[in-house]
Amino acid sequence: MATRKNLLYKALLILGLAGLSLWLAYPLDKKINLGLDLKGGMHLVLRVDLSQMDEKSKNGAVERALEIISNRVNEFGVAEPLIQRQGGEHILVQLPGVTDRKRAKELIGKTALLEFKLVNSQAKALSEAGQAGNPPEGYEYVNDEEGKPLLLSKSASLTGEAIKDAQVGVDQYGLPSVKLEFNEKGRKTFAEITASQINERLAIVLDGMIKLAPVINQGIDSGEAEITRRGGFSSQEASDISIVLRSGALPAPMVIEEERTIxxxxxxxxVRSGIKACLIGSALVFGFMCIYYLLSGVVASIALILNFVLILGFMAYFNATLTLPGIAGIVLTLGMAVDANVLINERIREELKLGRPLSIAISSGYTKAFSAILDSNVTTLIAAFFLFQFGSGPIRGFALTLSVGLLASMFTAIFVTRTIFELLFLNRNFKNLSMLQLIGATKFDFIAKRRFFYALSVLVIGAGMFIFLKQGKNAYGIDFSGGQIQEYRFQRPVPVEQIRLLLKESGINEAAIQQFKEDPRIVMLRSSQDTAELASEKFKAHFKDNPYDLLRIENVGPVVGKELRQKALSALALSLSGILVYVAFRFKHFNFAAAGVLALFHDILVTLGFLALSGKQIDLLIVTAILTIAGYSINDTIVIYDRVRENMRSMRKMSLAEIINLSVNQTLSRTILTSGVTLLMVIALFFWGGEVLHNFAFCLLVGFISGIYSTVYIASPLVLAWSRKISPKG
Structure with a gap:
């Protein structure tokens, strides 16, 4: 045990970190940023279409587009937007608080190519072009904004590069217009054009659309011009045109590859659901720990609270963004953090049963539990690392909070709780540490029943994979297959058949419609094309007495869907490879690692099968859950491996089958308890985490339960099956 002086330093360190974290995180609403999925907004991934540009023009085109989009967004008045380049041709745009998707997409994606083109006013030439379809050389036969035909020059006399400024103005009828001011070069060119083309028409063309084509009555050398429209622009239209003209024309068209509007x-x-799940899950875990482990449980609960405080402090200090999956990561971390405390407490229980004094039992418990705690956390961190590398914003938020929480749990479970026990030893009356015990010593012959459970696993996985493969593309959500999801909440429930008829009237025939049983006011539409504008207009017109709120629109192009699918497979393959290498290194035997990873494959396939059976589709959140299962499910396997390694050193006369059986029986209670306590948090997410996290939590429930089963009946027997003779190492 530590000296009083060292103990004082430890206590001060813990209190200092707790105080610093609270100071950094307070007040929460100002220190921690909420992601778009929590405060609403738009997430766009744009591709700069360089296909029609020559090699010289391509140089720097994406950088110019990025700068122009940044200028437009800044003038749009969005608070704390995020605009950054992604890869070679993509630009990520995040607009917090913006839900007017039509206006935002037009403002960001509009090329804004402004051209001044001369019009051929000869009636004979216009008539011949209309009848014979053969316009004069250098002209094209087009319609103006009112639908009237005219002959428009193919070449521009002046472009938007000559614009110095564009502002909202008022035309002669008092309606909104766009006032243009030319730069010096543009002023001279415009003056020359108007002076030489009196009584001719000059069309003002924006992105190929003729806005107006007035007759030139006299030369204009003021360096100003005005864009008007019959009936006038709305104030918002005039403002948006002014913004894009001031920012300049994009060097190439923008293609929206991915859109998520919340x-x-x-x-x-x-936010409400996430907080509720966190509170309920924490209460369940605290309640169980305090009742089952008594004083040790109270100590563990104090460590959990500190763990949560440290996570908040870290996020505040690094200005991290909290997403909905990030909240799930915090909830899950608190459950996983208890695992270490359970391992330590169970080790202390074993030492006390051997008759050791309390101080020695506690010290030995921490020492013997350390390797299993370290290994199990490292494997989960490996999965979290690859999630962060290959995931998008919200998924990265989950990986970040999970990683920070696990690192904090190592500190709180090993350092903080031990310091609290050392402080308790200052009281001379502290000589006993009581704990309840639900599962006593067992002597099951798990190895003898291995073939039956092999067959059972093959049967379950086979049935699940048959249904999964039979679903084909329908097994995947839009993240991987492409398409659009729209979600609305009406004031009163609307029959699905009525919505289907309305959509058919609008020409939307292939949309899948889902109504939630938990809240029949919520309707979700899934289609292969972008039908949001048509659907919204139809709903507004038909349900005037039953208004709705737009909950979300997600739109993913097939190219992005393919890329996300490849990233997900890469993340899964690299995670399993990393875990395989680490476990083989730590336990000095490839058989141990291979059996553990095969058990992970078992858990993943079982989870996929249950997803297919329940009709749930695989999306990015499901992949996140699967990678979490891969990182976490091996924890129990590592605990058994750790005991096998320990027993092989001390029981050299026993056969490997006997050692494995003994090790599984010795660790059975903690295998059930560690996963069981984490499952309390997952259950809280499942029932109270909200609809977005429901499938995620379902996936974890199946995977974690399968993890307990595979640890006992798959991983451990496979080590025996693949090992003829293993000499103890380590």
């Missing part, structure tokens, strides 16, 4: 209502619901 309404403020869904964001607020997600």
């Amino acid at each position: 309404g403020p209502l869904l964001g607020a619901d997600s």
Whole structure:
């Protein structure tokens, strides 16, 4: 045990870190940023289409597009936007609080190519072009904004590069217009054009659309011009045109590859649900630990609270963004953090049963539990690392909070709880540490029944994979297959058949419609094309007495879907490879690692099968859950491996089958308890985490339960099956 002086330093360090974290995180609403999925907004991934540009023009085109989009967004008045390059041709745009998707997409994606083109006013030439379809050389036969035909020059006399400024103005009828001011070069060119083309028409063309084509009555040398429209622009239209003209024309067209629009209502619901799940899950875990482990449980609960405080402090200090999956990561971390405390407490229980004094039992418990705690956390961190590398914003948020939480749990479970026990020893009356015990010593012959459970696993996986493969593309969500999801919440429930008829009237025939049983006011549409504008307009017109809120719109192109699928497979393959290498290194035997990873494959396939059976589709959140299962499910396997390694050193006369059986029986209670306590948090997410996290939690429930089964009946027997003779190492 530590000296009083060292103990004082430890206590001060713990209190200092706790105080610093609280100071950094307070007040939470100002120190921690919420992601778009929690406060609402738009997430866009744009591709700069360089296909029609020559090699010289391609140089720097993406950088110019990035700068122009940044200028437009800044003038749009969005608070704390994120605009950054992704890869070679993609630009990521995040607009917090923006839900007017039509306006935002037009403002960001509009090329804004402004051209001044001369019009051939000869009636004979216009008539011949209309009848014979043979316009004069250098001209094209087009319609103006009012639908009237005219002959427009193919070449521009002046472009938007000559614009110095563009502002909202008022035309002669008092309606909004766009006032243009030319730079010096543009002023001279415009003056020359108007002076030489009196009584001719000059069309103002924006992105190929003729806005107006007035007759030139006299030369204009003021360096100013005006864009008007019959009936006038709306104030918002005039403002948006002014913004894009001031920012300049994009060097190439923008293609929206991915769009995710989250309404403020869904964001607020997600925050409430996430907090509720966190509180309920924490209460369940605290309650169990305090009742089952008594004083040790109280110590563990104090460590968990500190763990949570440290996570908040870290996020505040590094200005991290909290997403909905990030909240799930915090909830899950608190459950996983208890695993270490359970391992330590069970080790202390064993030492006390051997008759050791309390101080020695506690010291020995921490020492013997350390390797299993370290190995199990490292494997989960490996999965989290690859999630962060290959994931998108919200998924990265989950990986970040999970990683930070696990690192904090190593500190709180090993250092903080031990310091608390050392402080308790200052009281001379502290000589006993009581704990309840639900599962006593067992003597099951798990190895003898291995063939039966092999067959059972093959049967379950086979049935699940048959259904999964039979579903084909329908097994995947839009993240991987492409398409669009729209989600609305009406004031009152609307029959699905009525919605289907309305959509058919609008020409939307292939949309899949889902109504939630938990809340029949919520309707979700899934289609292969972008039908959001048509559907929204139809709903507004038909349900005037039953208004709705837009909860979310997600739109993923097939190219992005393919890329996300490849990234998901890469993340899974690299995670399993990393775990395989680490376990083989730590236990000095490839057989141990291979059996553990095969058990992980078992858990993943079982989870996929249950997803298919329940009709749930695989999306990015499901992949996140699967990678979490891969990192976490091996924890129990590592605990058994750790005991096998320990027993092989001390029981050299026993056969490997006997050692494995003994090790599984010795660790059975903690295998059930560690996963069981984490499952309390997952159950809280499943029932109270909200609709967005429901499938994620379902996936974890199946995977973690399968993990307990595979640890006992798959991984351990496989070590025996693949090992003729293993000499103890380590």
